[in-house]
Amino acid sequence: VEMSSTVAPPRPTIATPAAHVGRPSPLRGARELIRLALRRDRLRLTLWFTGIVGMVAVVASSMRSLYDTPAERREYAELVEGNATMIVQSGPGYGLDDPTSGAVLANELGIWVFIAVALMNVFVVVRHTRTEEATNRTELVRAAPVGRAAGTAAALAVSSWSTLLVASGSALSLIALGLPTVGSLAFGAAIIGIGHVFAGVAAVAAQLTENPRSALGLGGAVLALSFVLRAVGDVGDGTLSWLSPIGWAQGTRAYADERWWVLGLAAVSTVALVEVATVLQRHRDHGSGMIASRGGPATGAPWMSTPVGLTFRLQRASIISWSIGAGLVAFFYGIISDQAESILESYPEMEEYFLGSGDASITDLFLSRSITTMALFAAGFSVASVLRLRTEEITERAGSILATPTSRTRWAVEHLVVTAVGTTCVLAAVGAATGLGVAATGGSLGTVAELTGAAVTLAPALFLLGAATFALVGVGPRAALVASGAYSAVVVIGVFGELLSFPRVVLNVSPFEHLRVPPADRVDLIPVGLLLGASAA
Numbered sequence: 263v264e265m266s267s268t269v270a271p272p273r274p275t276i277a278t279p280a281a282h283v284g285r286p287s288p289l290r291g292a293r294e295l296i297r298l299a300l301r302r303d304r305l306r307l308t309l310w311f312t313g314i315v316g317m318v319a320v321v322a323s324s325m326r327s328l329y330d331t332p333a334e335r336r337e338y339a340e341l342v343e344g345n346a347t348m349i350v351q352s353g354p355g356y357g358l359d360d361p362t363s364g365a366v367l368a369n370e371l372g373i374w375v376f377i378a379v380a381l382m383n384v385f386v387v388v389r390h391t392r393t394e395e396a397t398n399r400t401e402l403v404r405a406a407p408v409g410r411a412a413g414t415a416a417a418l419a420v421s422s423w424s425t426l427l428v429a430s431g432s433a434l435s436l437i438a439l440g441l442p443t444v445g446s447l448a449f450g451a452a453i454i455g456i457g458h459v460f461a462g463v464a465a466v467a468a469q470l471t472e473n474p475r476s477a478l479g480l481g482g483a484v485l486a487l488s489f490v491l492r493a494v495g496d497v498g499d500g501t502l503s504w505l506s507p508i509g510w511a512q513g514t515r516a517y518a519d520e521r522w523w524v525l526g527l528a529a530v531s532t533v534a535l536v537e538v539a540t541v542l543q544r545h546r547d548h549g550s551g552m553i554a555s556r557g558g559p560a561t562g563a564p565w566m567s568t569p570v571g572l573t574f575r576l577q578r579a580s581i582i583s584w585s586i587g588a589g590l591v592a593f594f595y596g597i598i599s600d601q602a603e604s605i606l607e608s609y610p611e612m613e614e615y616f617l618g619s620g621d622a623s624i625t626d627l628f629l630s631r632s633i634t635t636m637a638l639f640a641a642g643f644s645v646a647s648v649l650r651l652r653t654e655e656i657t658e659r660a661g662s663i664l665a666t667p668t669s670r671t672r673w674a675v676e677h678l679v680v681t682a683v684g685t686t687c688v689l690a691a692v693g694a695a696t697g698l699g700v701a702a703t704g705g706s707l708g709t710v711a712e713l714t715g716a717a718v719t720l721a722p723a724l725f726l727l728g729a730a731t732f733a734l735v736g737v738g739p740r741a742a743l744v745a746s747g748a749y750s751a752v753v754v755i756g757v758f759g760e761l762l763s764f765p766r767v768v769l770n771v772s773p774f775e776h777l778r779v780p781p782a783d784r785v786d787l788i789p790v791g792l793l794l795g796a797s798a799a
Contacts, residue, residue, distance in 0.1 A: 291408035295416035299390050300423075305743060307424050310382045313750050314375060315431035321371050321758055322439050329363045338366055346497045346598045354496040354503075357518020364441045364517030368449060373492075374757060376511045377485065379428060379453050380460035383421045384481035387464035390417035393474040395549060397657060404548075411540060414468075418461055418536065425457030445517030452511040455528030459507045460485065462535025469542035472551040479583045486587045493594060507531070569668050570676035574683075577647060581684040584643040588636055588688055589695035595632040596699020596713075599625055629696065629713065630782035634774060636692045637720040638756045643688050644728035645749045647681040651735050652742055678732060685724045693717030716780040722793035723773035727752065729797040 300307075329335045339358035342348045349355070353373055357365040391414055394400045400413055433450030437443055460481065467480040488506040495503030503509030504527075513524040546552050565571040651674060654660040663673055696717070697710030731745040755764065755772040769775045776789040 288409040288411040289415050290412060291403075291406065292412040292415045292419070295403070295408070295412055296419050299416055299420045303386065303389075303420065305740075307386075307420075307427075309743070309747050310424065311427055311431060313747065313754075314378050314382070314428050315435060317378075317754055317758075318371065318375060318432045319435040319439070322367050322436055322441070324758075324763070325367050325370065326363050326439065329366045335359075335363060335366060342369070346601050349496045350493040350594065350598055353492075353512050354500070356512070356515040364436075364445045367436075367441070368445070368512075368516040368518075372449065372452070372512060372516070373508065375432065375453060376456045376508055377489070379425060379457045380485050380488075380507070381482075382428070383425060383457050383461040384464040384467075384478065384485070386421045386424060387417045387461050388468055388474055388477045388481065390420065391465065392468035392471065392477045395468075396473055401548065411543060414465055414539060414543060418465060421461040421464075422458060425454055425461070429453040429457070442517060444520060448514050448520040448522070449516040451522070451525055452514040452516060455514070455525050456507050456511040458532040459510075459528050459535070462532045462539065465539035466535055466542065469539050469546060470552050472549075472553075472555050475580060476551075479580070483583070483587060486591060490590060490594060497598075568676075569663055569673050570679055572663070573650075573677050573680045577650065577680055577684060580643065580647065581687055584640065584684075584688045585691035588640050589691040592632070592636045592692045592695040593699040595636070596629075596696040596701075597703055599628055599632070599696075599700055600703045600705075626781040629700070630716065630779040633692060633696060633713065633717050634720065634756065634779055636696075637689060637717065637724065638753050638774065640685070640688045640692060641724045641727050641749060641752065644681060644685045644724045645731050645745050647684055648678070648728045648731040648735065649742060649745065651677055651732070652739060674732070678728070681728050682721075682725060685728065686718060686721055689717045689721055689724070690714050712781060719779060719785050719790070720774065720777060722790050722797065723777055725797040726773045726793050 329338055335358065339355065342352070342355040342358065353369045355365075355369045358369065359365075394403075394413060403413070404410070429450040432453060433446045436446035436449060463484050464477065464481045467477040467484075471477045471480060488508045491502045491506040492509040492512070495501060495506065495509060503513070507528065510524050510527050513521060515521050542552050563571075566575055651660075654663075660673065664670060693714035693716055694710055697705075697707075697713040700709045700713070701707050727749060730748065731742070734741040734745050752772045752774070755769060756774055758764075759769050759772070759775075773793055776793065778784060778786045778789075
């Protein structure tokens with residue numbers, strides 16, 4: 263098209279230099295991702311809140327009636343002082359001369375609340391960081407104008423919000439029960455401190471590893487190490503306790519001479535961990551971790567050509583990590599078992615409570631209860647292992663297997679076989695490690711085989727939890743969430759049921775209540791058979 267000569271040509275435009283255009287914020291879109299995470303996790307977070315705050319309220323109410331008089335609290339203080347077994351199970355016992363039962367509550371309940379809050383934050387942060395990346399949802403989200411650090415920031419914000427809610431609910435529950443306000447606020451502040459520290463730990467773990475299982479395992483390993491450092495430090499001169507976030511939480515000394523400055527350790531650690539996670543995320547490729555996975559062989563082993571072989575390969579690391587973690591804690595229980603006799607020498611009432619009508623020694627009873635306690639936590643492997651069925655469906659790996667002549671029934675059953683074998687391995691590690699701890703303090707090496715067999719006798723209870731989880735997975739993805747709640751209920755019953763005199767109908771909900779564990783008892787084959795039959799059904 264020819265233009266008239268009378269029309270002036272258009273004036274050239276000057277392009278804006280790229281340097282003048284502001285760089286997009288790495289946190290762009292974080293607000294929208296926070297709303298999305300809260301929308302997706304509304305049920306999970308509600309269950310966490312209800313479970314932890316409900317446990318605090320119920321246990322606090324029951325403990326007030328157990329230690330209602332100054333004489334009862336004085337007896338408890340004398341029981342804890344200098345007894346390694348009690349200190350390992352609960353804590354150092356700060357301020358047990360408190361005129362209220364607050365210090366007793368903080369010592370008995372605090373450690374379990376701190377562990378639960380730490381686990382909650384590890385799960386929340388890993389779910390919204392490494393899991394999102396592993397399932398390629400992060401790649402889809404970042405195709406929109408979203409900053410690179412927005413996902414991690416959103417996960418940390420959601421975990422922080424959840425921790426604040428749990429801490430506030432716990433503190434208000436304690437105040438409503440008549441406990442001192444300052445001590446209750448210090449207890450809530452300790453929850454906030456340890457929750458934020460382990461949110462930072464999970465954020466770093468998500469940058470170091472390439473898959474969610476490894477990130478969760480690393481977070482769990484740090485939590486287990488914190489427990490051991492706290493236990494060894496409290497039994498000793500207390501130095502090692504200052505290397506443990508659990509030790510910091512207990513070091514706030516709720517209902518005693520509150521030490522608010524200890525919260526500064528948690529704050530500094532949280533800031534440092536978040537900064538480390540940010541730097542690591544900036545220096546790694548999307549979809550990978552700072553610790554690269556080792557390349558496998560060009561040709562897989564023949565045994566991996568079957569669904570059961572592949573499933574075992576996928577869960578091998580989990581079986582090993584659960585066995586090592588549970589074994590380390592069990593070994594420590596075995597070491598201190600020789601001090602169990604000294605705990606109840608001057609307390610015939612407590613001795614009658616522990617021994618009941620049986621003829622077992624206090625040491626044997628302590629070993630049986632220690633193995634049962636560790637089996638309660640080992641049941642977490644059984645539940646998580648069965649939930650891998652759902653994970654394999656979500657990540658579409660199951661579709662590749664089912665595209666072969668493998669039926670869905672065979673695929674699921676062989677998955678359950680691996681779960682059963684792995685559960686037995688974890689229990690055997692618990693028993694063997696406990697026996698090695700006993701042998702290390704002058705016991706017989708024959709105790710290793712005896713306690714290994716004792717731990718394996720609890721396998722039917724773990725099988726039943728795994729079978730119930732499998733039934734829920736069969737119902738649907740939302741029903742699978744109930745498995746975590748059921749497992750938490752079993753742990754609460756096992757840890758606090760007898761101490762707080764739960765009704766027998768509530769105690770019977772836990773499959774562990776129906777089994778007899780050596781060396782304190784002889785194995786009863788009838789409940790073993792019934793639990794196995796219920797699992798098969």
